[in-house]
Amino acid sequence: MVAVLLVRHLITTDTLIILAVLFGSVILHEVSHGVVALRFGDDTAKRAGRLTLNPVSHVDPFGTVILPMILVLVGAAPFGWAKPVPVNPSRLRSPRNHTLLVSLAGPATNITLALIAAFFLRGALPMNGPWDDLPFTTDLLLQFGAVNVLLATFNLIPIPPLDGSAVVERLLPAAWWPGYLKLRQYSMALLLFLVLALPNALDLVFKPVLEFYGRLL
Numbered sequence: 001m002v003a004v005l006l007v008r009h010l011i012t013t014d015t016l017i018i019l020a021v022l023f024g025s026v027i028l029h030e031v032s033h034g035v036v037a038l039r040f041g042d043d044t045a046k047r048a049g050r051l052t053l054n055p056v057s058h059v060d061p062f063g064t065v066i067l068p069m070i071l072v073l074v075g076a077a078p079f080g081w082a083k084p085v086p087v088n089p090s091r092l093r094s095p096r097n098h099t100l101l102v103s104l105a106g107p108a109t110n111i112t113l114a115l116i117a118a119f120f121l122r123g124a125l126p127m128n129g130p131w132d133d134l135p136f137t138t139d140l141l142l143q144f145g146a147v148n149v150l151l152a153t154f155n156l157i158p159i160p161p162l163d164g165s166a167v168v169e170r171l172l173p174a175a176w177w178p179g180y181l182k183l184r185q186y187s188m189a190l191l192l193f194l195v196l197a198l199p200n201a202l203d204l205v206f207k208p209v210l211e212f213y214g215r216l217l
Helices: 002-007 013-039 061-073 095-121 136-155 165-171 174-184 187-197 199-216
Strands: none
Touching: 013 061, 013 095, 013 136, 095 136, 095 165, 095 199, 136 199, 187 199
């Protein structure tokens, strides 16, 4: 499929770079959940063979390949997900608190990766000129940083199953849980509707964050 799209000029070099860095960043995001869970006593991900950088172990056909490619081709902000790393909250030493930290490990990893990219980019980008026709390595770092900023921002949106929902769940009064659980069963449909039908709504979140990252660079 990729070869056909390349021949038809539907996938550019920049598109391939974005997809490659997105793929790697999503895998690191997921592995970090399992690593932090293991640190707090849950070895479920380790026993499932998910604490590995081998991409085969993490690929979700729709979230890792199909959806990111569609979004890049239509010019939307790229994002995706890998197959979720299994976590058993009951095996964590402090289930309520540690579940929150396990969830936030993914966005924290993406933020860290974006800051590392920014560190190496600060002396490589023209101060006032346009950021086009950059050397391959510089362009790769720039895309890597931007993709990780988008991944962290997207995953912090407080809609299940995104990681930001863990903050809401941690703060939610016990009396509200029955109603919340009823709404949660529709959350994935809401999320896909937001992404596919209302992409401009996400731009309201993504644009200021990317502008801040640009100023940081």
